[in-house]
Amino acid sequence: MADDVFSALSGDAGRLPRAASVVLVVIDGLGAIGLRAHAGHARNLTAQMTKRDVATSVFPSTTASALTSILTGVWPGEHGLMGYRVVDPDRDLLVNQLTGWESEGLDPATWQMAPTIFERAAATGHGAFAVGLAAYAQSGFTRATMRGAAFAAEARAADRVRLAYALAEQNAGSLVYCYLPEVDKAGHKHGMASTEWLAALEDVDAALSARVPSGVGVLVTSDHGMIDVPERRQIVLDEAHLTGIRHVGGEPRMIHAYLDPAADPEEVIARWRSDLAGLADVASRDEATAAGLFGPRVADAAAARIGDLLAVPRGNGAIYDGTAADQRGRGMVGQHGGLTPEERQVPLIGLGAFAH
Structure with missing residues (x-):
């Protein structure tokens, strides 16, 4: 995916058409199977999704590993985040690779071993931005996976999408990442059969119905899907x-x-x-x-x-x-975390300059 994005920005022939700027939207926790099963609650996204608009997440199919792979373009075996909690072999200490960076002494500059897509963008003359929640701005995970990006925050999903689109429009040739964790949070707490999960899906779908600026290519994907465990x-x-x-x-x-x-x-x-x-x-x-x-x-x-x-x-x-x-x-x-299609098949939907 990373190579395709940079080919689109440079105008090189590739799987994506040329785009003035690119916005990469990650809806945390939304698998392709779960999305299609609840198409009535995501009419905007599913109307623009064909059978081929899917990708396969990495293993483990968990945020620490999979989101890092999206933001570096390499497998966990190369970036080093091998799951949610792993042992630091130098200290024989179990560490949390999502939330334990500060409390457990992980160095974001070295523990995550691969260059990020934002560092790659900056090295090739492209602007690099990340849009998320303010609570994540200075976290160790952000500093490990978003090195090289200018971080901007908005509280609501719709406002995050609008800001990402505005940054892409105002900064020609830029790469903008937009993170939407609402679906994942609702799924963990309430399950995918809940009204809370459906409401989160509807909110994200509405946010992504915003007009894409002319010439901007948008890729909508996810780090992993989810299953309910009774x-x-x-x-x-x-x-x-x-x-x-x-x-x-x-x-x-x-x-x-x-x-x-x-x-x-x-x-x-x-x-x-x-x-x-x-x-x-x-x-x-x-x-x-x-x-x-x-x-x-x-x-x-x-x-x-x-x-x-x-x-x-x-x-x-x-x-x-x-x-x-x-x-x-x-x-x-x-x-999530396992090998089922529900966990590993994710949407890969093009909007704007990337729409079919």
């Missing part, structure tokens, strides 16, 4: 299941498990495969990287952050550490 599909690991495990990272739809140094890896993996038979797929770090799950190339520093074993629930299940002191995450309805 309470009966929660898989809770007790102390017996966790024997030999020193850290449980990742998230409920994609677990990174890190072994105690004295544990026998083959015994633990065999036990997890037996315990989770029919419920989840279990793989070692080497098996996952050899299968290309994190991309065709995995840097050594990124590989060191991957769990010794991974567990990906089948269907709409979710895995929880039942021994953890904080069990609030088990109240989350909408979830």
